[in-house]
Amino acid sequence: MPPVTPPKTFRVKSFGCQMNAYDGERMADLLSAQGIAPAPEGENAELVVLNTCHIREKAAEKVYSDIGRLVKAGDEAGRRPLIAVAGCVAQAEGEEIMSRAPAVSMVVGPQAYHRLPAMLEQALRGERASDTDMPPIAKFDALPARRRSGPSAFLTVQEGCDKFCTYCVVPYTRGAEISRPFKDLVTEAEKLVEAGACEITLLGQNVNAWSGEDQAGRAIGLDGLIRAIAKLPDLQRIRYMTSHPTDVTDGLIAAHGEIDKLMPFLHLPVQSGSDRVLKAMNRSHTADSYLKLIERFRAARPGIAVSGDFIVGFPGETEAEFEETLQLVDTVGYAQAFSFNYSPRPGTPAASMDNHLSAQVMQPRLQRLQAAINRDQLAFNQASVGKTVPVLIERRGKLPGQWLGKSPWLQSVWFDGDHAIGDMVEVELIEAGPNSLEGRKKMAVAA
Numbered sequence: 001m002p003p004v005t006p007p008k009t010f011r012v013k014s015f016g017c018q019m020n021a022y023d024g025e026r027m028a029d030l031l032s033a034q035g036i037a038p039a040p041e042g043e044n045a046e047l048v049v050l051n052t053c054h055i056r057e058k059a060a061e062k063v064y065s066d067i068g069r070l071v072k073a074g075d076e077a078g079r080r081p082l083i084a085v086a087g088c089v090a091q092a093e094g095e096e097i098m099s100r101a102p103a104v105s106m107v108v109g110p111q112a113y114h115r116l117p118a119m120l121e122q123a124l125r126g127e128r129a130s131d132t133d134m135p136p137i138a139k140f141d142a143l144p145a146r147r148r149s150g151p152s153a154f155l156t157v158q159e160g161c162d163k164f165c166t167y168c169v170v171p172y173t174r175g176a177e178i179s180r181p182f183k184d185l186v187t188e189a190e191k192l193v194e195a196g197a198c199e200i201t202l203l204g205q206n207v208n209a210w211s212g213e214d215q216a217g218r219a220i221g222l223d224g225l226i227r228a229i230a231k232l233p234d235l236q237r238i239r240y241m242t243s244h245p246t247d248v249t250d251g252l253i254a255a256h257g258e259i260d261k262l263m264p265f266l267h268l269p270v271q272s273g274s275d276r277v278l279k280a281m282n283r284s285h286t287a288d289s290y291l292k293l294i295e296r297f298r299a300a301r302p303g304i305a306v307s308g309d310f311i312v313g314f315p316g317e318t319e320a321e322f323e324e325t326l327q328l329v330d331t332v333g334y335a336q337a338f339s340f341n342y343s344p345r346p347g348t349p350a351a352s353m354d355n356h357l358s359a360q361v362m363q364p365r366l367q368r369l370q371a372a373i374n375r376d377q378l379a380f381n382q383a384s385v386g387k388t389v390p391v392l393i394e395r396r397g398k399l400p401g402q403w404l405g406k407s408p409w410l411q412s413v414w415f416d417g418d419h420a421i422g423d424m425v426e427v428e429l430i431e432a433g434p435n436s437l438e439g440r441k442k443m444a445v446a447a
Ligand code: SAH
Pocket: 055, 056, 167, 168, 169, 170, 205, 206, 242, 243, 244, 269, 271, 309, 310, 311, 340, 341, 342, 343, 344, 345
């Protein structure tokens, strides 16, 4: 490749989970520190980072179509952008990307992106650069301090996964479970709050596997970290995701009843309601043990919103086993949930199992499951109508004077008024749909 003139603008496009969104923000921080500016909305960027997701086949294929689109747009504009592929596809298919997509100059894995500035220098010399090493923690130490934040910020506290669910690529793309040190996390949380965050969501592929030592050297778990961060006076809300049923502790359940700033929301994926399928997935919990956990969370924090993830059509799933999933949904009454058709991932044990189901079998099951989830989401939202709740404004709505924010239960609420992003507004909920609620700003009652 010939040498390239240094890019003046960049864009990071993140796909997949919130941890990827966090990484995307950190890559943007790194590039800004190099003097490269974020490209204005609607304009082509001179450097594009595709921060990819490998969790399902469709997500992974997307990267190649995105590269094609960038090349075409660049050719039309007379200058191709420098392209970096980051994230989990970079980790899993780095070499393949290099050979299949000559327009890509840099391939950087999720644990190596702190080296992006050095890789960029290499790319500017006309050399293609690839780094998919997995040095634990080094990345975080090498990142600049947080200086920017929206009202709701992500903070990665734990990375990687040792659970090896048989369908999942994460243990391979993100490596072994590691917890970031307590002190670093408290410092990063302080910086985020100074930069304007009112809400922090603690992130991890298995966030409740986080463990560390507090300032006194005592061993603590995620609940201890939440307690420490709750002491930051200007921080108003704390959330965490994603949790694994096996790593739920008594302390975490109790925290929901004791810490006001910890929002009444729990994302606890179950994947299936069938114990046979759960075993084949290597999930290490049963439908019943999962339901018992939910009951305990509900006892600690009545009204807590429960969210989950489901996979439909795992190899060998029978109609009766699928119906057990529907039954579990009926029992839990989810406030929201994500559901996906099973997607075989290269190198995972499930990919080589027998009895893969066809799309014709999976699709109607997925539709039935999603109808059940939608019904429960709507019911959860309808039960909130008439309540007045604090809403944290995250962005403008589509119409002038309209605002969009989140309730404590992570419901999207839109309403009109004279406000600003980051305001916490008392809003009366007046109408519910399955995915959002309409609100009205509570008027002060005259004495
Ligand atoms: N660590 C989290 C979730 C990680 S991936 C957990 O253990 O639950 C996010 C979701 O993607 C998973 O919960 C699962 O529902 C879905 N998923 C993962 N691998 C998948 C696959 N091969 N096919 C379909 N969905 C998958």
